[in-house]
Amino acid sequence: MACSSCSAPNPKSPAPGFRKALWIALWVNLAMFLVEGIASLQSGSVSLMADAIDFFGDSANYVLSLTVLSMGMLWRGRAALVKGITMAVFGVIVLARAIWVLQSGITPEPLTMGVVGLMALVANVVVALILFRYRDGDSDMRSVWLCSRNDAIGNVAVMVAALGVFGTGTAWPDLAVATIMGGLAITAGVSVVRHARKDIEGAKQASVSSASPEVR
Numbered sequence: 001m002a003c004s005s006c007s008a009p010n011p012k013s014p015a016p017g018f019r020k021a022l023w024i025a026l027w028v029n030l031a032m033f034l035v036e037g038i039a040s041l042q043s044g045s046v047s048l049m050a051d052a053i054d055f056f057g058d059s060a061n062y063v064l065s066l067t068v069l070s071m072g073m074l075w076r077g078r079a080a081l082v083k084g085i086t087m088a089v090f091g092v093i094v095l096a097r098a099i100w101v102l103q104s105g106i107t108p109e110p111l112t113m114g115v116v117g118l119m120a121l122v123a124n125v126v127v128a129l130i131l132f133r134y135r136d137g138d139s140d141m142r143s144v145w146l147c148s149r150n151d152a153i154g155n156v157a158v159m160v161a162a163l164g165v166f167g168t169g170t171a172w173p174d175l176a177v178a179t180i181m182g183g184l185a186i187t188a189g190v191s192v193v194r195h196a197r198k199d200i201e202g203a204k205q206a207s208v209s210s211a212s213p214e215v216r
């Protein structure tokens with residue numbers, strides 16, 4: 001679902017294979033972002049589009065984790081800022097699309113929704129199992145668990161919406177789920193932006209004080 005709880009684990013002493021695991025996680029998430037995005041356009045399902053935002057956000061997290069060694073705090077903050085803004089913009093696009101679908105009276109195709117929702121769930125469970133080996137300490141374990149749980153809730157919500165569309169022959173279960181998830185994506189995006197701005201500010205101050213250590 002909304003990715004505020006999602007961040008890739010960053011073990012203090014990365015085990016061999018951790019980078020490879022991050023790469024696998026990145027490709028799976030990018031692929032599912034595209035699959036859900038295309039499926040949402042083809043099926044007319046807005047909740048699939050909303051679920052795709054999470055795969056985008058998680059892909060960005062894995063890019064950030066993979067570049068953690070080569071990038072300074074300032075650039076990490078800037079990258080997170082771009083990620084947060086993009087997530088919020090995607091959320092707004094989802095809400096706009098929901099309004100457009102509502103007015104055009106399109107009923108989404110429930111079979112595609114159900115199948116792609118299930119694929120997304122499988123992808124998230126596989127990535128969680130791959131990364132779980134590399135968790136570092138209780139808080140990291142908790143964040144992997146929370147993230148996976150929230151992602152799974154989003155995937156299941158899409159499948160429930162598919163059942164609802166199938167049962168009612170209307171778009172409203174899809175639009176209801178899409179509106180909630182789009183709203184959550186905006187909230188998550190805004191909170192990512194807030195954190196990123198704090199990090200950027202902190203990094204700038206740290207670089208100022210390290211440039212002139214005599215000034216206290």
Ligand SMILES: [Zn+2]
Binds near residue numbers: 002006055057151
């Ligand atoms: Zn996520």
